[in-house]
Amino acid sequence: MNGYEIMTVFRDSLKHFWQAQTSQIYRELQTLEKNEWIRATHVEQESRPDKKMLTITEEGRNELVRWLKDDTLKSSIRSPMLMKTFFRGECSIDENIEYFRSLPKREAVFPAGSEKADSISDEYKRTIQDPYKALYWKFTIDFGIMYEKMIREWCEHCIRELEGIRHENFTD
Amino acid sequence: MNGYEIMTVFRDSLKHFWQAQTSQIYRELQTLEKNEWIRATHVEQESRPDKKMLTITEEGRNELVRWLKDDTLKSSIRSPMLMKTFFRGECSIDENIEYFRSLPKREAVFPAGSEKADSISDEYKRTIQDPYKALYWKFTIDFGIMYEKMIREWCEHCIRELEGIRHENFTD
DNA sequence: TGGGTCATGTAACCTGTTACATGATTAG
DNA sequence: CTAATCATGTAACAGGTTACATGACCCA
Numbered sequence: 056m057n058g059y060e061i062m063t064v065f066r067d068s069l070k071h072f073w074q075a076q077t078s079q080i081y082r083e084l085q086t087l088e089k090n091e092w093i094r095a096t097h098v099e100q101e102s103r104p105d106k107k108m109l110t111i112t113e114e115g116r117n118e119l120v121r122w123l124k125d126d127t128l129k130s131s132i133r134s135p136m137l138m139k140t141f142f143r144g145e146c147s148i149d150e151n152i153e154y155f156r157s158l159p160k161r162e163a164v165f166p167a168g169s170e171k172a173d174s175i176s177d178e179y180k181r182t183i184q185d186p187y188k189a190l191y192w193k194f195t196i197d198f199g200i201m202y203e204k205m206i207r208e209w210c211e212h213c214i215r216e217l218e219g220i221r222h223e224n225f226t227d
Numbered sequence: 228m229n230g231y232e233i234m235t236v237f238r239d240s241l242k243h244f245w246q247a248q249t250s251q252i253y254r255e256l257q258t259l260e261k262n263e264w265i266r267a268t269h270v271e272q273e274s275r276p277d278k279k280m281l282t283i284t285e286e287g288r289n290e291l292v293r294w295l296k297d298d299t300l301k302s303s304i305r306s307p308m309l310m311k312t313f314f315r316g317e318c319s320i321d322e323n324i325e326y327f328r329s330l331p332k333r334e335a336v337f338p339a340g341s342e343k344a345d346s347i348s349d350e351y352k353r354t355i356q357d358p359y360k361a362l363y364w365k366f367t368i369d370f371g372i373m374y375e376k377m378i379r380e381w382c383e384h385c386i387r388e389l390e391g392i393r394h395e396n397f398t399d
Numbered sequence: 400t401g402g403g404t405c406a407t408g409t410a411a412c413c414t415g416t417t418a419c420a421t422g423a424t425t426a427g
Numbered sequence: 428c429t430a431a432t433c434a435t436g437t438a439a440c441a442g443g444t445t446a447c448a449t450g451a452c453c454c455a
Contacts (some may be wrong), residue, residue, distance in 0.1 A: 059434050061264050072309035079415060081436055104434040116317075123311055123318065126333055132374070133443095135302040137244035137367045142295055144360030145288075151363075163296055188316030190392075191323075195309045201384075202304070205377045212373075212410065213366050220362075231406050251443060253408055274452065276406040305415095 056107045058084055068192065071164045071199040077208055084109065136162055152217050155210040162206055164199035229278045230256055240364065243336045243371040256281065264290055308334055324389050327382040334378055336371040 056065075058081050064073045069126040087093045092115030111119070111191070143151050183189050228236075230253050237247045259265045264287030270278040283291070308330070315323050355361050 058436085059432095069304070069313070072304050072306045072313075072416095074303055076416060078417085078436075079436095083414090085436095088359070100433095103229050104423065104455080106434075111261075119314065119315060123314055126329070128307060130307040130334065131242070131246055131370075132244050132336065133246070133305070134244045135300060137370060139295055141241070141363055141367050142291065143243075143363045144357065145292060145295060157298070162302065164304065185316065190388070191313055191315045194388075195313050197301075197384060198309060198312075199304075199383055201381050205373050209366075209370055209373050213368060216362070216366075229406080230408085234406095245442095248444065249446085250408075250410095255442090257408095273403095276451070278406075335417095 057108050059106075069195075072195055087115070090118075091115075148217050148221050152214055155213045155217070158210050159203070159207045164203050169196075169200045169203065229280050231278075240365075244367055259287070262290075281369070320389050320393050323384055327385045327389070330382050331375070331379045337373050341368075341375065342370045 058077070060073075061084075062077050062080050063082070065073065069075075084093065088095060088109075093109045093111055094112050096108045096110070098108050100106060143154060146154070180186075180189050183192065228363060233256075234249050234252050237245065237252070241247075247354075256265065259282075260267060263284055265281045266284055268282070268377075270280050314327060317361075318326070329377045352361050355364065
């Protein structure tokens, strides 16, 4: 792929678990090239700007597998949404019930609906070809769907607790 | 609180959704002071190093509430774990079944067990006093517990799919 | 006497975001 | 003719990590 194609893959197929800007992609690709983990070929085109096609090297693939097998990396959650929830004691019960009601929509992993994710998949499967590799991509989609469901249940749980205390002497 | 106390709160009570290093805390506190969102008082102590106690200002609280009510900020997931899952097509089915078996333990939000979270809570509730505010902290713990459960179910789902294809002509 | 807690930070680096910059082709 | 797509990046800034630096007290 070239940088532009990688950008479209992030935008269309990976954004449910990782967003990346064009600027970051080009900068990271420069680093990968410096490390000789990828190699560039200049491809001339008519009626389209020339492309810089990138291919993974042997050392690059070794590094990829080394990273995959390294399970010392801990990927703890870093959630601005939970940080906001934590500080919601600054607002009233009614405001916070409304907050939890609107949260699932605002935090949606697939704002267009998770069914739409499948239609994106067609395009992506064409790029990826190998159905075995596409399976792991599908697993990340499944994660997103289950995550959305969990968020909805969590919000319902919080609303129930807030409604339970609304009529106690527990007001701000 | 002073910087050190804030560090202990992150370490003991917020690390399930946000980790912060001491160095970052002190740097951010400098910025908050520059913006006059917090104000410092020097407190002399015997047999202990002097403290720099910090208090939120009126503008600080306004800014906090402004941030709380701003729901234009989208907090999409950024998960190194899902990125690794995505690339797992590089490994064999058996290796990946093992990967999903060990994942819930490695990705645990509460490595000591979520029951232990409650014992941490006692210490924290003493700090926070206000039971209404403590409730929102508990909601973040509940999130962590539900998230762990979801991860376990997701891993079981992935293992089932991988075992289903193991005996098809779908090998690496 | 040695490790843990209390208490403060700085420096360098890496990663992610926002804004800027350019220019050709093609489809509606 | 105008907006979208293809194609490449740079600069500056913001946020997060790692390593370094200091020093006193307290408990075992």
